[in-house]
Amino acid sequence: MSPVRCPGQDRRYWKPGDIFEEPCPHCGSLIEFWKDDVNLRCPHCRKLVTNPRFDPGCAAWCSYASKCLGEVATVYQRQPRVIRDKLEVEARKNLFHQRELLNLALKAASFAEKIAREEGVQPLVAIAACLFYDLGVGGEKAGTAALAREIMTKVGLERDIIEQVVKIIAAGETVLDDPAWQVVQDARRLARPAGAGPEKCSFYTAAARRLALQP
16 A cells, blocks of 8 residues: 555646746746755756745644655744743643633743743743643642643753753742743733733733733
């Protein structure tokens, strides 16, 4: 039995627009691209040109992406936005039956991304910590941290980011002298429904205080 080919790469499924011409950015001559071409050498000036219509979106999820795209798939899968999406998918899977906790995690992660960028904190640290903060059963932080480590390793986060996230989750609300911990706590406070947490003025970061004043 022959192996199944990805429909996106199997040319039997292609449409006429999947083969097209684009001008070389170096010499202006037309280059014929097929949609799965990543790079081609211009037949006129011999310079390497990237396919301007190449869309490696499937590389984010397909386990066979490396067979189709080679090193391009690995590079794409390590993009922060792709990793963030994968982290969110894992949070949704693990908190699927706990809607309140899931909503809190998603809102907190959104706030954390904004605050982290303003405060000079690695956004993926704050985002992952918010998404996985409440994964454990009964609020047991050691178990939550261990589960978060397992998920982040599977997703492919860098080791130093994983360790920072685990440290934040394991600490819970025990105060750490750590800007990333402060971002996570502020993001969670912003994400809580009105009246469900500390007063809005009680924040560690200037970015969170500004967000709290917005309607």
